[in-house]
Amino acid sequence: MVEFRVAGPSDLPRLSSKILNSLDPSSDFYKENVTKFGIPEEYVRRAFSEEALRGAASKGSKFYLALEGDEIVGFCQMVPQGGGKAELERIVMFPGYKGRGFGSRLLELAIGDQAREGRGEIIVYAGRDERTARAFYEKNGFEFTGEFSVDAPWGKRIDLAAYRLEIGRDIG
Helix, strand or coil: CEEEEECCHHHHHHHHHHHHHCCCCCCHHHHHHCHHHCCCHHHHHHHCCHHHHHHHHHCCCEEEEEEECCEEEEEEEEEEEECCEEEEEEEEECCCCCCCCHHHHHHHHHHHHHHHCCCCEEEEEEECCCHHHHHHHHHCCCEEEEEEEEECCCCCEEEEEEEEEECCCCCC
């Protein structure tokens, strides 16, 4: 049975370890989350280190977990943006747990929690050509707001699609 909850400080070392141990360059997880965007592995290792996750949490990021027993099978991160907004920085379901509705349930938990904290809007960005991610956001009530390109911190230009969700709006 998969359970969903807000991550506490003691969960961050386990989350970091889970992500870093999933960085096998031949895995689908790696190909879908690292290779596709041309992200250098050392950048990913720094970004998901225990220190980086603790730093993000200390600046207001909130992590949400999907767990089967003690195993983390998915997570998402919300970053407050001010003005009653938060950004869904990332949502990841690990192999074997995608396509089973767990991502939507994890997102629902995170959105509900953000609403309780007074946020009325969630924004998220997906790769312009990430059809699966874009369909996921649309299925979960996010509205497409446009496309743009940015220079990523690792030196590559990436094309993004922007979405927003007004919290409290009925999801079709």
